[in-house]
Amino acid sequence: MPSSLCEALTNSSISFDYQKEDDWITSGKLGSREAVLVFRTNILNPKIRKTLSEKSSAQVLTDTKDNEEETVQCQEKLEQKESTSSEPSSKDSLSGSTQQKIFLLKKPQQCDKSDKLTFSSPFKKILNRYSSSDTSISSEGEEPASSSENKSRVLKTSQNTINIKLAADLSKESGYESIAPAKSISNTVVSEEDPEVTSEDDNESGTNMPASKLKITYKFHQTETKLLRKLFNVHGLTEVQGENNNFNLLWTGVHMKLDIVRNLAPYQRVNHFPRSYEMTRKDRLYKNIERMQHLRGMKHFDIVPQTFVLPIESRDLVVAHNKHRGPWIVKPAASSRGRGIFIVNSPDQIPQDEQAVVSKYIVDPLCIDGHKCDLRVYVLVTSFDPLIIYLYEEGIVRLATVKYDRHADNLWNPCMHLCNYSINKYHSDYIRSSDAQDEDVGHKWTLSALLRHLKLQSCDTRQLMLNIEDLIIKAVLACAQSIISACRMFVPNGNNCFELYGFDILIDNALKPWLLEINLSPSMGVDSPLDTKVKSCLMADLLTCVGIPAYSPEMRSHYDQKWSRFRSSSCQRQATFPSASQKTKKSKKKGPAINLNLTGEEQRILRNARLQYSRRGGFVRIFPTDDSMQRYGNFLDSANGIPISTPNVQSQTFQTPIIQHNYNQMLHQNLYSKDGRQKQEDNSEADRIWQYERALETDSEIPFVKKPTVEKCEVEGRRLRKVMLKKISNGSELTPFQARQTFSIYLESVLRRLTEDPKDNHEKIILKFLNKFGGSVKPPVMFRNMQNIKVASKARSAMVAKLLGDFLENYKRDTEAYVDSFDHFGMIPSSAYNQFLMHAQESDLEAVLTLHTNVTGIMPFLYNRCGLSVPPTPPIPSGLHGFLRALPSMVSSTGINRELSKYDGYFKSFDKEKIFL
Ligand code: ADP
Numbered sequence: 001m002p003s004s005l006c007e008a009l010t011n012s013s014i015s016f017d018y019q020k021e022d023d024w025i026t027s028g029k030l031g032s033r034e035a036v037l038v039f040r041t042n043i044l045n046p047k048i049r050k051t052l053s054e055k056s057s058a059q060v061l062t063d064t065k066d067n068e069e070e071t072v073q074c075q076e077k078l079e080q081k082e083s084t085s086s087e088p089s090s091k092d093s094l095s096g097s098t099q100q101k102i103f104l105l106k107k108p109q110q111c112d113k114s115d116k117l118t119f120s121s122p123f124k125k126i127l128n129r130y131s132s133s134d135t136s137i138s139s140e141g142e143e144p145a146s147s148s149e150n151k152s153r154v155l156k157t158s159q160n161t162i163n164i165k166l167a168a169d170l171s172k173e174s175g176y177e178s179i180a181p182a183k184s185i186s187n188t189v190v191s192e193e194d195p196e197v198t199s200e201d202d203n204e205s206g207t208n209m210p211a212s213k214l215k216i217t218y219k220f221h222q223t224e225t226k227l228l229r230k231l232f233n234v235h236g237l238t239e240v241q242g243e244n245n246n247f248n249l250l251w252t253g254v255h256m257k258l259d260i261v262r263n264l265a266p267y268q269r270v271n272h273f274p275r276s277y278e279m280t281r282k283d284r285l286y287k288n289i290e291r292m293q294h295l296r297g298m299k300h301f302d303i304v305p306q307t308f309v310l311p312i313e314s315r316d317l318v319v320a321h322n323k324h325r326g327p328w329i330v331k332p333a334a335s336s337r338g339r340g341i342f343i344v345n346s347p348d349q350i351p352q353d354e355q356a357v358v359s360k361y362i363v364d365p366l367c368i369d370g371h372k373c374d375l376r377v378y379v380l381v382t383s384f385d386p387l388i389i390y391l392y393e394e395g396i397v398r399l400a401t402v403k404y405d406r407h408a409d410n411l412w413n414p415c416m417h418l419c420n421y422s423i424n425k426y427h428s429d430y431i432r433s434s435d436a437q438d439e440d441v442g443h444k445w446t447l448s449a450l451l452r453h454l455k456l457q458s459c460d461t462r463q464l465m466l467n468i469e470d471l472i473i474k475a476v477l478a479c480a481q482s483i484i485s486a487c488r489m490f491v492p493n494g495n496n497c498f499e500l501y502g503f504d505i506l507i508d509n510a511l512k513p514w515l516l517e518i519n520l521s522p523s524m525g526v527d528s529p530l531d532t533k534v535k536s537c538l539m540a541d542l543l544t545c546v547g548i549p550a551y552s553p554e555m556r557s558h559y560d561q562k563w564s565r566f567r568s569s570s571c572q573r574q575a576t577f578p579s580a581s582q583k584t585k586k587s588k589k590k591g592p593a594i595n596l597n598l599t600g601e602e603q604r605i606l607r608n609a610r611l612q613y614s615r616r617g618g619f620v621r622i623f624p625t626d627d628s629m630q631r632y633g634n635f636l637d638s639a640n641g642i643p644i645s646t647p648n649v650q651s652q653t654f655q656t657p658i659i660q661h662n663y664n665q666m667l668h669q670n671l672y673s674k675d676g677r678q679k680q681e682d683n684s685e686a687d688r689i690w691q692y693e694r695a696l697e698t699d700s701e702i703p704f705v706k707k708p709t710v711e712k713c714e715v716e717g718r719r720l721r722k723v724m725l726k727k728i729s730n731g732s733e734l735t736p737f738q739a740r741q742t743f744s745i746y747l748e749s750v751l752r753r754l755t756e757d758p759k760d761n762h763e764k765i766i767l768k769f770l771n772k773f774g775g776s777v778k779p780p781v782m783f784r785n786m787q788n789i790k791v792a793s794k795a796r797s798a799m800v801a802k803l804l805g806d807f808l809e810n811y812k813r814d815t816e817a818y819v820d821s822f823d824h825f826g827m828i829p830s831s832a833y834n835q836f837l838m839h840a841q842e843s844d845l846e847a848v849l850t851l852h853t854n855v856t857g858i859m860p861f862l863y864n865r866c867g868l869s870v871p872p873t874p875p876i877p878s879g880l881h882g883f884l885r886a887l888p889s890m891v892s893s894t895g896i897n898r899e900l901s902k903y904d905g906y907f908k909s910f911d912k913e914k915i916f917l
Helices: 003-011 018-024 046-054 057-082 113-120 122-130 147-159 226-234 258-262 282-296 314-323 447-456 461-490 529-546 553-569 580-584 600-614 628-635 663-672 685-693 714-729 736-756 763-773 794-818 830-839 842-856 883-891 896-900
Strands: 217-221 249-252 307-310 328-332 342-344 356-360 371-384 387-392 396-399 444-446 499-507 513-520 619-623
Touching: 217 226, 226 529, 258 461, 282 307, 282 356, 282 461, 282 513, 282 628, 307 314, 371 447, 371 461, 371 513, 371 529, 387 461, 387 529, 396 447, 444 447, 444 529, 447 461, 447 685, 461 499, 461 513, 461 619, 461 628, 461 685, 529 619, 600 663, 619 685, 628 663, 714 830, 714 842, 736 763, 736 794, 736 830, 736 842, 763 794, 763 883, 830 842, 842 883
Parallel strands: 217 249
Antiparallel strands: 307 356, 328 342, 328 356, 371 387, 371 396, 371 499, 387 619, 396 444, 499 513
């Protein structure tokens, strides 16, 4: 450590309780360059958090000892069991003193009858819980699953515990500290989509945590995930906002500005690489992979369905269609969550000039109990040169709500053909598992549950997972070249960037995985305890693995000074490469033997890779592995190790006259050398497969904290409605904000009706409304005419609900711009109006909006500020009722009478008197 750094540390006024500090810092002692923060999910549990802050060191010690004793006992039991098992031993995990991690592995071959029942009757179990009559989606011949059976399954799972893994890989002799990722079952729902956590809970901060004392900060940019915010807060990180770039971690939902990247100090981390849109934009991804298909051979890169980018490749699409008939799936190029996707039988059904990505539709997907499914797996890249890729051990399997039927008549049905949660959640048959242990229940499973399920059916899950790993590596290789050159140009330090990608993978019924897309910033919204468990473990493991340096403010300012001197001389990362004389510099740090032939930069890379691996938690490193050079060496440039995807620039792009390096080769040689002098990494194929298949269990529960919901009082709503109507009749007006609030709550109840009771709805009116006012939310072309969808069905309602849900999301976001904190003369006071909104039913909201429209002659809530001036609206007539009585002919001056005659008859009992007092 440089002496000034030591001084900075010694002068620091921060003093820690070292017992605790060791729990939260790893990879080195506080003050060392390698020390990073530890993130755990168990402190999301308020009880555990309280205990942590109340306990004295002595108590912590005692507890730790107890845990260790317990662990040893369990371990002994397990070892007895394991002696009869052929599973890999716990060799990849050594015990850490104060940290406990419990993985429960339900060994597939040990599954007994009760397990089988659970695995093969995912829906029946839930259906019994919710409705006893509907058997339409239960599986054949299974006994009904009761909640007691559910309990017995959970008990069974506990009995099948065969291993307790107390983490970390590098032995004490090696000098590396081990870190065991703790994983907690969390019933706390912290969601972007369904926020369930109280604000009080959100505000809790870990003031006793080292990160708080070290003043470690994070910054969100164009993103907000409650789960992440909560993790940061309870670990003691504080948020910085606005233009303040004094963050330790920047978490953005979008690609980063290059000037931010250029100026990153060595201790700063950001969650994206520059140019990673090469992977995450559908059109770019397909083009990159196609290039590799041409360059390296189709047989090596046959990992995506055949794809065309329209309109440029319209002709090629037609030629391909004439060779092998459709169907084709049409997706907007830069879209997500199933928005704007539709399936056609032939290219002539795609509107001309549509800007879209069109892929061959995979007609024979893997189905679970007849339902199409696809996978979301989480891939972490911590470096592109050398390439370091991890796959998270647990993923999410998403099932379509309606049973799969490949007949062309059903192609319109998104709840049969698309597995997106954001579509299927609107289907009234959609089932959420209600317990974190229910990994194979309802329409969302875990990856490990799917693997166990497939194994029971004698599928080769080992080969499946190896193929998925291969697909991931090849997709990254195909896009890496351009990202590496951007990193060379803009990223000043090797560790600044990391990225978590959400890979969407479809498995066909021959168990071949197909890459559908790669998501930038995969959603961390959670809708069930299962989601919460997987995603909070994922995020805690991610933050620990990536490593946020545990630097004091003094250490940071030391680096800042050094860094600004460095920046003024060069902003190119290459400038940090050591001179040849540095090659022989001996490292005094403890650890595996250092190869003296390595440059300082190479030693740093190697040491970082090892430390990161020791903190990986549930991440499985899939590149490099012991055979990666054998398998993928041909795709890398022989001189510099860069994956090359452009034919004519091999070995040229990355050569500099000064330094020629091949980090991939260097890393592989040092991690997997067979000469026995160095510790070999142990992520063997068997270890990896075993990790994917085991069930994830954790050591503490987090209570489900529901957002307090105010019970609506119908009588009070009606009373307040009268008050509001009177005020409006007397000349008071709603502010633009109030009008928009009212309209969005009104639309919410229309939406609720659509999903809860699909028979009773205004689907045609909603589609018409979206066509007119939906902005970017437009019904897909083939649905713009409802005649195309002949049968009214739950799926049709779900499709319309999804569109309305998307519109509402945008609408609410726009409404925030109208917030007005003052009460203006002639307007309805906000406190009184909020009271009304709190209790108003759909009919109350409609009454107020109707009267307000008729008095003012306009519907300003339909337009955004930046639009043209609000056009006059014909009055809303009384008597006929519907979705705000079809928004007076969609505010057009023509066809009023024609439109009015088409209203469907919701609110039949709703009479004129009730509307107008
Ligand atoms: P988005 O980014 O909008 O979610 P995806 O590419 O992930 O778009 O596709 C959405 C859904 O459509 C997937 O969940 C999958 O079920 C289905 N899908 C996408 N591409 C194909 C395909 N080529 N063949 C079959 N199904 C597909």
